Every structure is written in C-alpha cells, then in structure tokens.
C-alpha cells in the first residue's frame with residue numbers, strides 16, 4: 001500500500017466521502033445478496049435483530065414504554081447514525097494510508113457475519129450477505145482511496161485526478177443505488193403483501209355476535225369497542241416484519257403427540273372458521289398504558305388441532321416458534337380449555353391477518369399476556385414439558401405463566417386540559433379476560449391528595465368475559481386541582497389491587513390515576 005507523505009494527505013472531505021461511499025457499496029451489496037439467502041441477512045437487519053435479542057429486559061421495557069411501536073424505527077435510525085459516523089471516521093483515519101479504514105471495515109463486516117450466525121431464523125448460507133458487504137466495502141474503499149490520491153503534485157488534486165475520482169465516486173453511488181433497488185425488487189418477488197391480497201374473503205362458519213350499540217363510550221374518549229387493525233397495538237422483536245406467503249406457509253404440530261400434523265393455509269381456511277371477540281394485552285403495558293386492544297379474530301380452535309394430533313399424558317407446554325425464530329411457551333391446559341376458546345387465527349376484523357399482526361397465521365389465547373400465548377407468523381408448535389424448553393422471554397427473566405391481570409384505565413379526562421368546574425365526565429376501560437368485569441369504582445381525591453370515597457361507575461353493555469368493558473361516571477367537581485383513580489372488580493369478586501408493581505416479571509399492578517384542573 002502506498003503511504004502518502006505528510007503533506008500528501010487526502011483532503012478531509014474527500015477522505016470522509018470515500019468512507020461513506022464504501023459504506024453505501026457495502027450495505028447495497030449485502031442487501032442484494034440477502035435477497036437470495038434471506039431478507040434477515042441484510043447486514044443492518046441482522047445486526048439490529050441481534051441487538052434486540054441481546055437487549056436486557058429493562059432496556060426493552062424502557063424502549064417499549066418510551067417509543068412504543070416506533071422502538072424499531074428508533075433503533076434503525078440510531079444504527080444509521082452510528083454507521084455513518086463510523087464510515088466518516090474510517091475515511092478520516094485514512095487520509096494518508098487506506099489501512100486504518102480497511103481495518104474498520106473488516107471489524108464491522110466481522111460483526112455482521114457474527115450477527116448472522118447467531119440468528120435462529122437464518123442458515124449458514126446467509127453469511128454470504130455480510131461477506132459480500134465486507135468485500136464490496138473493502139474493494140470500494142481501496143479503489144476510491146487510490147483514485148483520490150494526487151498523481152504528481154502532492155497536496156493538490158490535478159484536474160484529471162479529480163475527474164477520475166468524481167467519476168469513480170459517482171459510479172459507486174449509482175452502483176450502490178442500483179444494487180440496493182435490485183435487492184429490494186428480487187426480495188419482494190416473494191411478496192407476502194400480494195399473497196395476502198390474493199386471499200380474498202375468508203368464509204366465516206360461526207360469526208362472533210354483533211357488538212351491541214352502547215358497548216363503548218368512544219364519544220366520551222374511550223377506545224372504540226373493536227380496535228381497527230391499523231390502531232391495534234403492535235409489539236414484537238421483529239426488526240423487519242417477517243414476510244411469509246400463504247402458499248409457502250405450513251404449521252407443524254409435533255412433540256408429545258400421537259400423530260404429528262402438518263397443515264397448510266388451504267387446509268386451515270377450508271375448515272369451518274370461528275370468529276371470536278378477544279381482548280389482547282401486553283405484559284409490558286404500564287398502568288394506564290396503551291398496549292391493550294380488542295379484535296374479532298377468525299380461525300380454527302387450537303384445541304381441535306391438538307385433539308387431532310392427540311396430546312400425550314404429561315404434556316404441559318406448547319412451545320411455539322415463529323418464522324423469525326421467536327419462541328413462546330403456553331400452558332397446554334389453557335389451550336385445551338373449551339371455555340377459553342384459543343384460536344389459530346388467520347383473520348382479524350374481517351380481513352386476513354395484517355402482515356405485522358402475523359400473516360398468514362398466529363395464535364390467540366384469551367386471558368394470557370401475548371408473550372406466553374400470541375405467536376405471530378407461527379410455523380411450529382411442539383407439545384412438551386416446562387422443564388424441557390425455555391421460551392424467548394422466559395430465558396430473559398419474565399415469568400413462565402402470565403395470566404392477564406385485572407386492570408382498568410382512565411381515558412378521559414386526559415390530564416392535559418383545564419375543564420370547567422361542575423360536572424366532569426370520567427370514562428375508560430377495564431379488563432379481566434376469561435373472567436369478565438362486573439364493576440368499576442372511581443375515587444376523586446382532593447388536590448391535597450386526601451382520598452375521597454370509592455363510588456361505582458356505570459358500565460357499558462357487556463360483550464364477553466374475554467373482552468374489555470367500558471365505563472363512565474359523572475363527578476361534581478369544585479374548581480381546583482384534582483386526582484381521579486379507578487379500580488376494576490372482576491367476576492370472581494376480586495377488586496384490583498392498588499399495590500404498584502412494574503411490568504416485569506408478570507405484569508404491572510396498581511390503580512391508574514389522572515390529575516386534572518377545573519376552574
């Protein structure tokens with residue numbers, strides 16, 4: 001390698017540009033190769049997915065509560081900034097010799113290869129994608145670095161050299177753009193969105209009862225009873241939504257069964273499909289948080305599938321695995337319980353499952369937090385014991401069993417507005433799925449936080465014990481600063497505890513309170 005003299009260093013801007021263009025070439029080459037060996041092997045995706053898996057539970061918890069559904073966007077943006085800085089740094093370190101930059105590229109490439117090897121959803125071949133990145137990045141860096149060197153007069157770029165460098169730089173930029181687009185296009189050939197659109201109408205053999213009018217107080221600020229699909233909360237570890245075509249999908253049921261079953265999409269949709277209204281909740285939901293939603297899920301009773309497979313005595317856990325290698329452990333008895341009505345769902349609110357909610361198929365088990373029940377993009381169910389297998393979040397410190405806790409939330413007032421003193425409407429939701437809500441009580445505290453008496457709220461029409469229930473109350477409120485609290489009572493007679501606990505390891509407890517001002 002040619003070392004330039006001290007006064008023959010590349011201009012800083014040129015050096016930085018060499019680094020950035022090498023990065024672009026590396027990412028594009030990896031993305032293109034990933035189109036053939038698995039979309040998850042695209043280097044940024046693989047590194048991001050590994051970062052998610054290595055994230056400690058408290059940080060995941062923080063990311064979910066701080067950024068919600070945008071947590072992955074924030075991660076990707078953060079990675080983009082880090083990569084860009086690394087590329088500029090690699091360029092600037094290499095103003096004299098390309099060696100430091102090549103070292104940085106090799107280290108980053110090795111990290112990406114390691115990330116791909118640790119992905120549970122990728123084969124060995126997938127390492128070709130980060131390898132392509134490494135090679136393209138190094139070659140581009142070397143070539144552009146050489147072109148940027150002044151040929152004769154040290155310290156200045158001769159016009160011809162400058163032109164040669166600019167042509168090279170333009171070529172790399174254009175080539176990277178084309179390779180990236182080609183990767184996108186080829187990868188999109190296995191198009192899940194097109195497959196979903198082609199599903200058409202799913203025949204409903206047993207529709208859910210219509211939601212009665214007056215089941216929500218949406219005009220007062222509660223959610224609508226059914227959550228539209230695009231407003232349904234979304235939580236998962238998938239950095240890119242797994243794209244599975246219905247025609248490529250199968251579900252295998254194996255393990256402690258008499259007969260192993262493999263079902264495809266056509267076989268599932270041809271069965272008599274049952275529709276059930278179910279409220280789902282995430283264990284990461286803080287008291288008062290948004291990660292609870294309700295939909296009409298359409299599918300096949302999971303219990304029927306298990307009965308056909310023949311569950312052997314001693315089986316305790318259904319260890320389900322998704323397309324992207326996420327795993328989930330669900331109690332066998334909950335799934336076999338006919339009253340609970342667990343589904344292998346393929347439809348949601350009158351449509352095929354949206355891609356981000358698990359297309360082609362997912363599990364839905366009323367009354368259990370999503371991380372122990374609601375596997376999206378499900379490909380495999382192994383009937384096993386608790387001792388034999390630890391699912392994804394269990395090995396990260398969350399509870400083995402996680403029934404949804406009886407909870408309630410105030411949706412109005414929202415605490416930001418100043419309201420006229422006098423009659424104030426308080427409204428919200430309460431849920432105790434599989435049990436049902438029989439009461440909600442609210443309490444108005446003086447601004448001194450001296451607790452007032454609990455008083456009953458009015459409940460909206462009940463829909464099903466597996467769903468949430470809306471409530472409202474009118475309070476007579478003098479001017480000032482106030483705090484209102486709510487607590488649910490479920491059909492077992494249990495009154496929601498006021499003791500505060502954080503979401504980890506098995507769901508938050510405590511009363512939701514809202515502070516507001518009247519004048």
Ligand SMILES: Nc1nc2c(c(=O)[nH]1)N[C@H]1C(S)=C(S)[C@@H](COP(=O)(O)O)O[C@H]1N2
Nearest residue numbers: 233234235236237282322326370371374376
């Ligand atoms: N494949 C897969 N399925 C998953 C998850 C995941 O990370 N990967 N997260 C679970 C969690 S924690 C919850 S709360 C629910 C959320 O389902 P939703 O995004 O459709 O609301 O999905 C569950 N199913």
Ligand SMILES: [Mo]
Nearest residue numbers: 282283370371
């Ligand atoms: Mo969750």
